[in-house]
Structures are given as C-alpha cells and as structure tokens.
Amino acid sequence: MPANSSQPPGSPAEARGTAAQLEQARREKLATIAALGLDPWGGRFDGVTPIATVRQTGEGIAKDADDGPTVRVAGRIMLQRTAGSLVFLSLADRTGRIQIMLGKKQVGPEAWQVVRCLDLGDLVGIDGRLGWSKTGEMTVFAAGLTFLAKSIETPPDKYHGLVDPELRQRMRYLDLIHGEGVRERFVARCRIVEAVRRVLTARDYLEVEGPTLQETAGGAAARPFTTHHNALDMPLVLRIALELHLKRLLVGGLERVFELGRVYRNEGISPRHNPEFTMLEAYEAYGNYETMMDLTEAIILEGAKAAKTPTQFSWMGHQVDLTPPFRRAKYDDLLREVTGCDPADPESVAAAATAAGIETAGRHADVIKSDLFEATVEETLSGPVFVLDYPASVCPLTKRKAGNPAVAERFELYVAGMELANAYTELNDPDLQEELFRTQLAGLPADESMARMDTDFIRALRHGMPPAGGLGVGIDRLVMFLTGAESIRDVVLFPILRPRAE
C-alpha cells in the first residue's frame, strides 16, 4: 500500500494500530530503557511492602500531612493518567491497588525519561512518600522508579477487561489480572483446599499419594484415558477414582488416610464436568458412613469459613443454608415424598418411572429406581442434605445394612440439586466383593459398570481390611458451591480447550 501523501505534519506515515505495531511501540520504549543503562527486565527487589499493608498505614496519615513514611511498593501498571508533567499510575499487586504520582520535577530529568517509557501492563517498583493527593486519593509520591519488567503485549480494555470467555480461559493470566473477582475466587479455592487438609490432619489422617497410572481403572463408573508404557510395553489407564488404592492402605494399617488428587474421566464436558478434576477421598478405619457424615459437615463448614461464604445464599437457583447440622433424609423417604410411589414395591416404582418418561423394560428394579431418583428427587434438593441408604445393587463397593442386604450404607450429599459428596460404610468382605464385581460385570459393557474385577484388590481384602467409613468429595464442585461459581471452568485455572489455530 502506498503511504498516504496527505499526512499532516508530525504524523508518521506508517500505520500504528495493528497488534504488531502496538508491540513495536513498546519495543522501542524497551530499547530506550536499555539505552539509558537500565535493565527493562528487572531483578531482585527487596523490601517491598504489600499494597494492602501500605494502605493501612496510609489510613493513619492526615490528609494534609507532607511527612508520611517512605514506602517501597511493586506491581503492575493498571491505569495511567498524565497531567502535563505529572503522571498518575494505578499500581496493582496481589493485595490491592494504590495510586502513584510521578512528577517531572520530583523525580528528575533522568527518571522522567523512564517515566515516558511506561506502558499499561508494565511492572515497576516505586519508592516514595505515602500521603494523600489534593483530590483526596491515597498516593505514593514517587522519588524513585525501578523498572521490573516490560510488557510488550497490549493489555485488555482497561475498563471492561477480558470479557470473551474463550480468551479468559486461554489467557487465564490476563483473566486473573483483569477479571472482576477472578483472583479472589482462585485464592478462595486455595483456602478451601487448605481447610480440607486442616480438618483431616487435625483428625490424625495421613495424606498419601496413590498411582495415577493404573492397569485397571477402578472405583467408579467412567471411561478412562488410555496410555502406554514403552519400557514395560504395557497398556495403562489414568485413574478415574482414588478408592481402591486407599483401601489397600487401610489393609496396610495406615488406618486414616486421605488423598487430594487429580482424576481423569474420558467423558463429556459441561458446566459441571471437566475431563480432569480434583477429588478428595478419605478413609477411616473403624468408622462407618455416619462417621463420614460428621467429617463431611466439618469439611464443608471449615471450607465455608476459609472462603468467607455466607451461611445462607442463593446458588444455581436454589436457596441454601449451611447452618449445621445438615438435614439427613432417607433415599426411599425422599422418593416417596416427591413421586408418591411406594419405594418398597418395584411395580409402584416402575409405574412412577414410566410416568416420568424413564425406560423400564428389561432393566433392573434398582436401576429404574435410581433413574427415577435422579430424574425427580435430585432437583428438589436445595440442601445441603445427606441422602442415606441407597439401593444395594447400585453400590458394589458398599457394605449392606445389617439385617437388610437390599440397602447399602451409603450417603450422597446434595446441594442445589447437585451431588457434592459420596460416602460408604466400606465393604470389607472379600468374598462378597468378588461376587459383586462378577455380578456387576455380567452382561454390562465394561465402560458402564461401576466395578471392574480387580483381583489384586480382592487379595488385599482377603488379608483383612478393617471396617471403615470412606468419603469422596468433588473439590471443584465444592469450590463452585462455596464461591458461588456456576461453571466448573470458573474454578479450574486451566480447563481443557480445543487448540486454536495460530
């Protein structure tokens, strides 16, 4: 393209607005900084006070005082305003933001050359006097400026930030900088995980790590990711649950163990499902599912405290109330309340299922019941509510109720119609376990079965596993719940995405 011949004077002939040219402008400033003998990529910078701490100090300074303390802050330039020979910055660190004032006269001619090279997004260190501007804004009046890192990319819109959900996920680092409440939500996630560990370690649980590469993906009903080990020339799968190895550790006498770890399920993606997600599983020898109810409640309440979650709030269209103790309701009772059927009578259940549009022909009575529960009861459970005592045949790893082999000692914790936790009195009878594996496997494609034969696990049980309670909690869902997020992608830092063409 020929240059426009009617360019006004002082206006460069070349274009400036493309991404490449925006970068070029920043690279020229980078070169200027280097030419002044400064390192535009900075280095160790000791003695920085967090901005939140500086702000606390500032609150104690009189508005018209000019003898405030000297402070050193460091952070990213979020906003920049020039007023003649003054430049105002909004500087952000992990704890907050504060205004910086740079005056040509105050910093001197050499530093002023550096000031003129500042762009939005640059990282700088500031030494200066803490006080208040004439218009009443807390301000660090800079005496010194240290360049810490140049940003050569243009940041998002300074007011709207990144809005496009795709860009927010692909460039999470920008979302963390600019997104409203994004950093706070991920910090809350860290606090919740810390709280989970605190509750468990206070109860003398050991945190352990099981294998993520396994021969058999057991402990849940899900399709695994497959991989291959070259040296051993053997197929492997990524784990879909933590359960069976933690129970081996109960056999091994560790008695109280938990694992907080990533599991992988090769299935659909939705606002509640990411192919890799974080599970907590905890096992306590000589406990049962009631022990785990108390533990679950403690974990959620401590997590809520850590995340500063209010006791009552609205989430996913449900009103939830965290006041303990959480409601406990029997599975059959809920089914009767919601559908009006007689849970003890398979024909009554089947009739209700048919009315709800569920296929019944040739299917196991407990599977029909389970589908009916999912279709009708779940959405009514605002919770939190512990749903107790599941049909035994959908619980192949669970101990049956004493005197009632049709009912399994299992609970699920529901909140806003969503399963948040799942716990059993663990089945420790190796013969029954082996039989249940076999019956589960009969006539079902392996992918759809809850159970896969795991002879090594059976052998472990044969050596004697203590009676125990076991608990599983979906950490991502727990964080969603406690932070009010409506999509798992809002609580997973780097959710899975299709690659984007360059």
Add this chain to the structure above:
RNA sequence: GGGGCCGUAGCUCAGUUGGUUAGAGCAUCGGACUUUUAAUCCGUUGGUCCUGGGUUCGAGUCCCAGCGGCCCCA
C-alpha cells in the same frame, strides 16, 4: 453424538431491508495541561468482518460446509 446461539480493529462493542470507501470507545502515536480517578480536550493511526464455498449486479448481512466458543439435551 443431537439441537440452539455466537464469532467485526490489540480489547469492549455498534453495523437498519443485501447497497457509497465497515464505524465508536479504550489502547497506540502527536499536541495542551504539576492533582488526575475509566482524567479531560484537539488531532492521528489501526480491519483475513473466523475460514472456505455458494446465491446475487452487489454479501459483515442470505445459504452450505468447516473451525472455535457458550448453552441445552443424550
């Protein structure tokens, strides 16, 4: 896997019934300003309208396919 919605400048968004050379704000660049608050004011630059086909005298706009995202369902 099926259905719906969306994709326009680095970012946030307009773009009428298919009709002139596709616009705005921010950012950039130049200028004014030593107290600004998304600073303001004047000027300036910036486009693979997601990609590829098709219909049409004419497509950002309509149709088809693909790519990417969001939502619903399985």
